[in-house]
Amino acid sequence: MKAVLLLMVLIFSQTVAANEMSDLEKTMKNIGLAYKQSVEATQLKEFNGAIDEFIGLIEQSKKAKFYKEAEKSVQGLDKVLVQAQLAKKVANEQGLEAAKKPLKAIDNLRKKYHKLHEPPGFFELLFGK
Numbered sequence: 001m002k003a004v005l006l007l008m009v010l011i012f013s014q015t016v017a018a019n020e021m022s023d024l025e026k027t028m029k030n031i032g033l034a035y036k037q038s039v040e041a042t043q044l045k046e047f048n049g050a051i052d053e054f055i056g057l058i059e060q061s062k063k064a065k066f067y068k069e070a071e072k073s074v075q076g077l078d079k080v081l082v083q084a085q086l087a088k089k090v091a092n093e094q095g096l097e098a099a100k101k102p103l104k105a106i107d108n109l110r111k112k113y114h115k116l117h118e119p120p121g122f123f124e125l126l127f128g129k
Contacts, residue, residue, distance in 0.1 A: 024064045031057045035110075038087070039103055047096055051088045058084065076113030080106055 034054035041047035058081050066073040083102045091099035 024061065024066070027057055027061050027064065031061065035103075035106065041096065044091060044096060047091055047099070048088065051084055051091070055081065055084050055088070073113065076109060080109050080113075083109065 031054060034050050034057060037050035038047055038054055041050055058077055062074055062077050062081075083105045087099040087102035087106070090102060
């Protein structure tokens with residue numbers, strides 16, 4: 001009986017962890033889409049809508065439970081947030097062309113921190129690290 005109960009708790013906890021990663025993964029995909037839309041924007045209004053969506057999703061992501069190295073993940077998101085806010089400010093003051101430098105910095109940060117968000121494998125979920 002204890003073994004069955006233990007097994008059920010283990011399965012439930014792994015399902016919860018998988019669902020949390022799924023939500024974060026979905027948010028990250030939406031962040032990628034908003035980023036792409038901001039990079040491809042040809043009008044300031046279009047850019048502002050996309051970058052505002054991007055900023056909102058980054059803020060939402062910071063509240064997620066990260067599977068590993070949560071502190072580094074949040075630091076990375078904070079750095080991305082600073083660059084996104086800078087891109088918006090520069091675009092509104094100097095035009096879309098000037099916003100490309102902070103947008104490029106966002107892409108570089110994505111490459112650096114993305115590996116921290118890789119979902120755990122089956123055996124990691126089952127047995128831990």
